[in-house]
Structures are given as structure tokens and as C-alpha cells.
Amino acid sequence: MIEIDDVCRAVGLVLGRRDPKADDRLEADLGAESIDVLNIVVTLEQKYGVAIDESAMAHVATVRDLHTLVLNSQKR
Amino acid sequence: MPQTLLDCLEARASDTPGRPAFYWDDLPVSYGDLWQGVNRFASLLVHYGVRRGDRIVIRLPNGPEFFRAFYGTLRAGATAVPVFPASGSNRIAALAQLCGARILVAAASDPGDPAGVRVVTVADSETQPVHGAFPVINPDDTAFLQYTSGSTGLPKGVMLSHRGLLTNIGQLIAGMAITADDCFVSWLPVYHDMGLILMTMVPFFLGARLILLPTTLANARPWLMAIERYRGTLTAAPDFAYRLAVRYVRDPSIYDLSSLRVALNAAEPVRPRTIEEFERAFRLTNVVIAGYGLAEATVGVCTWTPGVPPLVDARGVVSVGRAFPHVKIQIVDADQPVPAGQVGEIVVSSPANTRGYFSDDEETARLFWRGAYIRTGDLGYLDASGRLFITGRLKNIIKHGGETIFPQEAEQIADRLPFVRRSAAVGIESGGPEGEQLYVFAEVSKGAGSDEAAFQESAVQVVEAIHAQLGLRPGRVYLLRPHGIPITHNGKTQHAELRRLYQSGELRAGHAILFPGY
Numbered sequence: 001m002i003e004i005d006d007v008c009r010a011v012g013l014v015l016g017r018r019d020p021k022a023d024d025r026l027e028a029d030l031g032a033e034s035i036d037v038l039n040i041v042v043t044l045e046q047k048y049g050v051a052i053d054e055s056a057m058a059h060v061a062t063v064r065d066l067h068t069l070v071l072n073s074q075k076r
Numbered sequence: 077m078p079q080t081l082l083d084c085l086e087a088r089a090s091d092t093p094g095r096p097a098f099y100w101d102d103l104p105v106s107y108g109d110l111w112q113g114v115n116r117f118a119s120l121l122v123h124y125g126v127r128r129g130d131r132i133v134i135r136l137p138n139g140p141e142f143f144r145a146f147y148g149t150l151r152a153g154a155t156a157v158p159v160f161p162a163s164g165s166n167r168i169a170a171l172a173q174l175c176g177a178r179i180l181v182a183a184a185s186d187p188g189d190p191a192g193v194r195v196v197t198v199a200d201s202e203t204q205p206v207h208g209a210f211p212v213i214n215p216d217d218t219a220f221l222q223y224t225s226g227s228t229g230l231p232k233g234v235m236l237s238h239r240g241l242l243t244n245i246g247q248l249i250a251g252m253a254i255t256a257d258d259c260f261v262s263w264l265p266v267y268h269d270m271g272l273i274l275m276t277m278v279p280f281f282l283g284a285r286l287i288l289l290p291t292t293l294a295n296a297r298p299w300l301m302a303i304e305r306y307r308g309t310l311t312a313a314p315d316f317a318y319r320l321a322v323r324y325v326r327d328p329s330i331y332d333l334s335s336l337r338v339a340l341n342a343a344e345p346v347r348p349r350t351i352e353e354f355e356r357a358f359r360l361t362n363v364v365i366a367g368y369g370l371a372e373a374t375v376g377v378c379t380w381t382p383g384v385p386p387l388v389d390a391r392g393v394v395s396v397g398r399a400f401p402h403v404k405i406q407i408v409d410a411d412q413p414v415p416a417g418q419v420g421e422i423v424v425s426s427p428a429n430t431r432g433y434f435s436d437d438e439e440t441a442r443l444f445w446r447g448a449y450i451r452t453g454d455l456g457y458l459d460a461s462g463r464l465f466i467t468g469r470l471k472n473i474i475k476h477g478g479e480t481i482f483p484q485e486a487e488q489i490a491d492r493l494p495f496v497r498r499s500a501a502v503g504i505e506s507g508g509p510e511g512e513q514l515y516v517f518a519e520v521s522k523g524a525g526s527d528e529a530a531f532q533e534s535a536v537q538v539v540e541a542i543h544a545q546l547g548l549r550p551g552r553v554y555l556l557r558p559h560g561i562p563i564t565h566n567g568k569t570q571h572a573e574l575r576r577l578y579q580s581g582e583l584r585a586g587h588a589i590l591f592p593g594y
Contacts, residue, residue, distance in 0.1 A: 009532060013592065016539030016549060034296075034320055035477040038510035039551045045508075047594040054509070058326040 002048060002074070007067045010047055014040050022064040030063075044070055079215045080238040082150055084281050085111055097143075098276070098286035099306070105140050110147075112206075113140070113198075117148025119207035120200060124179065128153035128211045131177040131221065133193070135168060137161045138266050138290050141198040143276070145181040146220070146266075148201070153211030156220040157233070158267035162547030169193070175221055175233055175434055215239040221434050222269050222371040225473065225482040233434035234371040241273065244374035244428035245281050247400035248274055251379050252338055252365075254310065256282045259335070261308035263289035263299050269375040270343055275312055296321035300331045300358075308333075312340035314478030315347055316511045318354045318364065323509050328357040336360060338382045342367035343478040344511060345466070348394045351386055362386070368396035368466060372443060372450045374428040377403055378464055387463065395463045402427050405464055407457055408445060419457045421470050423449035472571050474503035476514045479548060483571060489545050490516055490538050495524035499538075500561045502575045504551065513551025516542065517574060520555050520590065531555055531591035554578075560588035 004022050012020045015030050026032040032040070037060075041052055044066065050073035060066055078084045085107065088097070093108030121132065132149040134156055136142040142158075149156040157175050159168060161183070172180060172193050180193045219241055221233035248254065260279045264271030266288070279286040287306045289298055300321060303311060318341060325331070339360075341351065346366040354364055366386065367379035380386060380397040387395040399405045406413050409420035425448040432440030445451050453471035458464055474481045483501035490499035497519040505512040518538055524530065535553045543549045562570040562577065577583040 010592075013532065013535055013539070013553070014549065016536050016543050018533075018536055033477075033549075035316060035510060035513075036549055038316075038320065038508070039513065039549070042506065042508045042510055043552070043594070047592075054323040055326050057324045 002067070002070055004064065004067045007044070007070065008063055010043055011040055011063050011066065014043055020063055022067070023062050025061050026063065026066075027061075040066065048074070050074055078242065078281075080150075080213045080217075081219055081241060081277065082147065082213060082238075085114065085147060088280065088283060092283070095283070096285070097280060098288045100138075100140055100288050105143075110140070110143060113144035113201075114147040114151050115206045116204045117144045117198060117201040118151035118210055120196065120204045121148065121152040121154065121179070122207050122210070123204065124194070124196070126152050126154050126179065129217070130154040130179075131157050131175040132179050132181060133157045133159055133168065133172050133175070133177045134181045134267070135159050135161050135163070136181060136183055136198070136267070138263070138271075138288060141183070142266050144198050144201070146272075149181075150213070150219055151210050153213060153217070155218045157223065158220065158272065159223065160265070160267060160547045164544040164547075167545045171223060171231065174230065213238065215242075218434075224371050225480050225485055231485075232436055232439050234430045235432060235434050236371075236374055236430060240374050240428045240430065241277065242281075243402075243426075244273065244376055245278050247403065247426075247428060248278055248376045249282065251376065251397075251400040252310070252340070252382055254278060254282065254284070254338075256284050258282070258309045258337070259285040259287065259306055261287045261289070261299070261302045261306060261311045263291055264312060265291045269371050270312060270369070273375045274340070296325055300325065300333065303336060304332050307335035309335055309337040310340075311336065311338070312342065312367075314343040315341055315345065315350050316477055316509075318350045319347075319509050319511070322350070322353045322357050325357070329359075331358060333358045333360060336363050339364045340367050340379060341365065342369060342379070342396075344475045346394050346396070348386065348388045348392060351394065366394045366396045368454075368464060370424075370450075370452055370454075372430050372452070373403070373424050373426050374430070376400060377405070377424055377426070389459075389465055391467070393465045393467055395459070395465050397464065398462050399424075399464070400426075404449075405458060405462075406449065408451075411445075416458050416460045419455055419467055422452045422454045422456045422464070422466070424452060425449045474501065474514050475512050476503070476548060476551070477511070481514055481546065481548075483569075485546065486514060486516055486542055486550070487569075489541050490518050493518075493534075493537055493541060495520050495534055496538070497521050497558055498561055498569075500569045500571060500574050501550075502571050502578075504575065504578065510551060514542075514548070515578070516550045516553045517556050517561055517578075518553065519558050519560050521558070526590075528591070535591060554583075554589050555591040556583075556588050557590055 088107040089111030096104030262275035365380035369376040404425040407420040455468040486501035
């Protein structure tokens, strides 16, 4: 099971943030730029060995959304 | 013909004062208002004792204030030094010192106040009475310094004169067949050459429409929406922005980009696949064109011809087209020109070439080849009909999201952290949508802790420090064991070898990587 805290840490590592919270918004709260979001996706794909559906990224706002996306990618 | 950039604006302000110079936040800013703001700001600078040739650092994001500050600086006879607004205060202070600036123009909310520098806001000039006489500007005066990454870790200030800028503006117009009927849509940073010169100076010069957007494009939607809404005909972006638009726009069919005539793809390596996918997704034909340029040639050197299908060679390299008018491109190997088809360093001669770097004779001397040509540090070849293909680079530089970074810049920042023994920065292209990214490898000392939490904290500090200074985040930070970074016998970092070790998986297999585990 992929824990949300684990996703928070991975996001924190890309963004240089200590404790991102599950409901923090990537852009508005954590200051992610478009290129950082791409790096987060690639990092999560590598870390969890999943392929993330890129078109679903349009609906990702928070770290929790990313977590859900990773879980859904695992199921496929 | 205008002799200086100010002549353009002044003529527009007197001939068509009510006409919008650009739209910002969907509101027009007229040439008349812009010119008045420019004169007020110039008066404020004169009031502060600014003299002809003084350097003024401008740390402002996209928006009307930037233009008041930029052209106000020129109007006062001074030289503008636009900087990345997200740069850390140490970097701003270092730049101010390098160019000898004593005034920094910043946003009202700017907390930074580097020692020895007076911070001025554009709002300060709003009640400023306009001074009658401003210095006479010579076309060869340096209008602005474009700071670029330097191999010594110190940035170099490319001197761009009014004459050179107007020359390159003419070349860009000719090369892309731009007219006053074009409508520019740009989110590119105005504090950097492509966004400033191509996307704002060219429309001001022609009196063409300009829709200016903020650079904080977390996704491509505002860009695409603006093109549709304003029937934009010309836009420009690095390859990654087009990739982003293809990948993260769920339903491209809802956007009507049919008004687009030119979408320039430049400032990072152009992938033929990006052109293909973007045009397919948004139902366009021969609109995305590859281009090439560098700050030392003002900005543009060549672009592919709009409306003509792209040309991709056998290795999958897309041509950036033929040299602009009065630009000569040669390919040089071992200091000798080589024939068509052969790869070598690209050298460029152009009337828009810089005179050199501000107050840096050593780097300036290194820049030129046989007097008239500048060495680009890029590798490429010309085909038999003079079309240029970029195949790689000579200089050890990293292209990250359209920004050029020398590894030394990132390394100096990481090396200052107490737990870092030695660091190395390389550009890694993983084949993913993010494109080439800055990867930082940091050997950590034993005292730095050895559990996951300590590693996480150390790696976060590396990202934080680089972001605070360079305004961008590395694609990845790896913590390595001591001696994990390959070095030569003289102790120099072997960047290419490190990249190879990482990409082949040998770095991980050899247990050099401490953190993270992916």
C-alpha cells in the first residue's frame, strides 16, 4: 500500500519543502511551477513503478490528488 | 527609421497615444500612458542622481511596471539590467556588485534590500513631476545587459546596444515575415531575451498587438485560451511548453488555435515529436517552427520558415533554418571552417552581435573567433543549402526548462552547505516530458546523519538553496557516499562520466547513491 505520507515526502523532495500536507495545493500552496509538476510526475512514476495517465493530470490540484492518481495507476 | 528603442515608443506615443501598447490582465495599456510612466520613472532616476551609462538592476515580473522601469531607465540614459525576479537576495546583490549598480527596481512587496543598493519601486515615480530634459542617447549606448550563466559560476553581462537591438528586431521581422497585423501572445519572461526582444520589442516596433500574460503558467490553459480569445497569430516558447500543452490538456479539441501563423519553438533542444504532436492535437499545419539564437547575437540567429513543413535529418534533428539577413553562420573544427555536412562548433557573425561582456575582457576575448564571429559553444552542421542543424554542445551547460545553467553555478551553491563534501551538477535527459533537467549529485560527509529523515532534510536543503539562488528547482537531488563523484587525477569533476554512470545504472549498482532509493 502506498502511504500518502510517502507521496508527501517525495513531493517535498522535488519542491524543497519540509512538510507538505496532503491537502496542500501543488501550485498555490507549495509554489510548484509547471516544470516542477512534470518532475513530480516522473519521480512518482519511477519511485512506484507506475505509468501515470497524463490526461488525468489536468485534474490534479493537491498532494492527495496525486496519491489517488498513483493508486489508480497501480490498479491498471 | 528609429535610432534607439526610445524613438519607437516616443513616436507611437505621439502618433497614436490611445492605441494599446499591450494588454495585461485583459486590460489595454496605451502607448500614451506607457510613455508618461516611462518619463516619470526616468525623472525619478534623474532625481536620484542617475547619470548616463549607470546600471539599474530591474527585478520585476511580467506586467506594466516592468516596461515603465525598463524604458524609464533607458530614457534616463542608463543601462537596464533585468534579472530573474525569483533570484535570491545574495544573487541579486552579487549581480548588482558585478555591474556596479546602486539602484534596484523592485516590486513594492519586495523584501530584499541588498547592502549598498537603494531599492526603488515604480509606484515611487507615480507622483514624480516629469523632468524636462533627458540625456541624448547614442545608438551605440548599451541599452541593457543580458546576464547569462557563466562557466566560472559568475554570470556574464552581455552588452546589447540600441543599434544591435534594432538590427536584430529587423532580422526577426524578416526571418519570420512578421507584420503590423500580427497579434503576439506571450507568457515568456520579459526579463529574458526571447520574451523581451522578440515578444515585446518587435510588436512595439511594428505597432502590432501584444497580449502579455504572467510567466507563472502552471499549465498551458491560459496561454491557449489567450491565443483563441485574441485570435493570436504569433507565439513563442521553449519545447517543454509545447510538450506540456500536448500532455496535460485533456481535450485539445475545445481550443481553436486556427488563427496561429507562427509558434516559435526555441531556447532548448527542439524535438520533432513535439512539433508533430502539438500540431496534430491542435489541428495546425506548419505553424510550429524551430529557431536558434543566443544572447551574444542579441537573440535571434535563424528560424525555420513559417508555413513550410519542418525538415528532419536522418538522426532525428530538426533544422532551425537559414541565417537571418546579414547573419553569417560557419561551422568550425580545430579552429578551421569545415564543409557542409560536417559537424563542428557553430560560429556566428552578425551586425547584431554584442561587443562583449560588461567589464570582463577575458571572457570577451574568448568569445570571438577571427574577430567578427562569436563562438556559440553549440555544435551543429549546415546542409548544402545552408540550413542549420543543432546536434549538441561543446560547453558543459545544462538546459533546464528553457534556462541555461552552468553546472558550476549550482555546484557552488550546494558546496556551501555544511554537510556537502563535493557536488556535481549535470543535465539529464530521461526521455520523459520534462526534458533535460538539472540533476545535483552531492557527496555528504559522515557527520550528516545516516537515517532517511536526515537524508530527506539534507536533500530538501539542497533544493531549497538552489531554488533560493537560481529561482529554479533541480529535477532531482541525489546524496552520494564520499568519492561517489568521478574525478580526474587533478581533482576535476568528470561531468560526462557521472552522467554515464547514472544513466547506465552503475552509480546505483555500485552503492554510491545513499538517497533517495529511486
